[in-house]
Amino acid sequence: MKQKRQTIRFLVRIAFAALLCCAFCGGFAQAYELVIKAPSNIQRGMPLIVNGTSNLPPGISVDIVLTKSGYVSEEMERQTVTLQANREFSVIFDTSDFTKGVYKVEVPAISGYSYLGDSVTLRVVEIIDRSDEIDFNAFTSQEMDGTLDIEGTISGLKNSGVQIGVTGPEGEAVFGPAYITVKSDSSFSKEVPITKPGNYTISFTDSKGFIGTVGVTVTDKPQATVPPTAVPTTNPIVSASAHASRDKPAAFAVVTGGPGTIRVFTSSGVDWVIEYTDPAGKTVKVNEKGSVGNEEIIIDTTEDVIVLTVYPYSYAAEGEVLLSADGAVKVEASESGTPSATTGITATTEKSSPLPLIGVVVAVFAAAAILVVRRYW
Numbered sequence: 001m002k003q004k005r006q007t008i009r010f011l012v013r014i015a016f017a018a019l020l021c022c023a024f025c026g027g028f029a030q031a032y033e034l035v036i037k038a039p040s041n042i043q044r045g046m047p048l049i050v051n052g053t054s055n056l057p058p059g060i061s062v063d064i065v066l067t068k069s070g071y072v073s074e075e076m077e078r079q080t081v082t083l084q085a086n087r088e089f090s091v092i093f094d095t096s097d098f099t100k101g102v103y104k105v106e107v108p109a110i111s112g113y114s115y116l117g118d119s120v121t122l123r124v125v126e127i128i129d130r131s132d133e134i135d136f137n138a139f140t141s142q143e144m145d146g147t148l149d150i151e152g153t154i155s156g157l158k159n160s161g162v163q164i165g166v167t168g169p170e171g172e173a174v175f176g177p178a179y180i181t182v183k184s185d186s187s188f189s190k191e192v193p194i195t196k197p198g199n200y201t202i203s204f205t206d207s208k209g210f211i212g213t214v215g216v217t218v219t220d221k222p223q224a225t226v227p228p229t230a231v232p233t234t235n236p237i238v239s240a241s242a243h244a245s246r247d248k249p250a251a252f253a254v255v256t257g258g259p260g261t262i263r264v265f266t267s268s269g270v271d272w273v274i275e276y277t278d279p280a281g282k283t284v285k286v287n288e289k290g291s292v293g294n295e296e297i298i299i300d301t302t303e304d305v306i307v308l309t310v311y312p313y314s315y316a317a318e319g320e321v322l323l324s325a326d327g328a329v330k331v332e333a334s335e336s337g338t339p340s341a342t343t344g345i346t347a348t349t350e351k352s353s354p355l356p357l358i359g360v361v362v363a364v365f366a367a368a369a370i371l372v373v374r375r376y377w
Helices: 002-030 357-376
Strands: 034-037 041-043 048-054 061-068 074-082 088-093 101-106 122-128 134-136 141-143 147-154 160-167 173-182 187-193 198-206 209-219 238-245 250-255 260-266 272-277 283-286 296-301 305-312 318-326 330-334
Touching: 034 122, 041 209, 048 061, 048 122, 061 088, 074 088, 134 209, 147 160, 147 198, 147 209, 160 187, 173 187, 173 198, 238 250, 238 305, 238 330, 250 318, 260 272, 260 305, 283 296, 305 318, 318 330
Parallel strands: 041 122, 141 209
Antiparallel strands: 034 048, 048 088, 061 074, 061 101, 101 122, 134 147, 147 187, 160 173, 160 198, 198 209, 238 318, 250 305, 250 330, 260 296, 260 318, 272 283, 272 305
16 A cells, blocks of 8 residues: 555656646747837937847747827837847837827737747837927028028027038038027027038937927029120111190101001100091091100001101190101101191192292283284284
């Protein structure tokens, strides 16, 4: 009986040892360690670098997920890395388009593997955005003149300095980082020399850390254009003047030089009326501008000469009027009234000279002699 009990105890011990060995070996084979590290806070726009180590077998793919905390978690980005033999891995998240707030970086569970108690698979990161503290007053689009104008205010920053850095179109350092003065009214200004157009990025940092960035586009300065040389017209403006009243209009003959279009206009200062008769016999009158402007008329003509009269609208007015024509050959004036030709070609009226007095006397005696001869012959 005693021997039987010893045998049972021995078998129990063997079974317990076997179970303990299985449990220990199974846990050692399937439980692994994974640790990730990330900064607790970072300025918006700066890269979020997540480093990690793990003793998981090389070749296994691990997801690193960035989510934004809130009433509902929002996945912002997910990156996958394949573990290497050195057990280290790293990923970078671009935060330029993120808003300020609390985010989580997490490694989800991997099917078929479990983590030991020392594993760290979640980190909380706060993204800080202070860009709304900058009021940039300079133009964000500037013409290339050799300097980049930087001007504005920073709320809450007075009588101190702000560090700025400027990078050029190809990411090259153009200025700083260097401190510039912030005045008592929170304003700052700086002219940074530049040599080419393109997109420039200005970063701002103070004693609290990174504030934000501002982008400025510099364009080529427009080239000055040389105005074209004025070509003189074939027919320059020609003019003539005459005295005109309502009772005695001034008459002008405009020599057109042939069919075409001419522009006829008066001087200002008096409310003038332009009048002429077209080839169809219709009287055309123009009176639109009053005394403050030049009366003007455009005439399409096939005539060689056009006759126009100009007179004041008011009977009480009179004065010297200048009639000019653009596109005509010549303008001739007459103060005695409308020229005799009104249909296009100027007519000339020849006045016969009066007979000499002696000729009249001789003619009278000759006529008397003829009558006497006829009576008594």
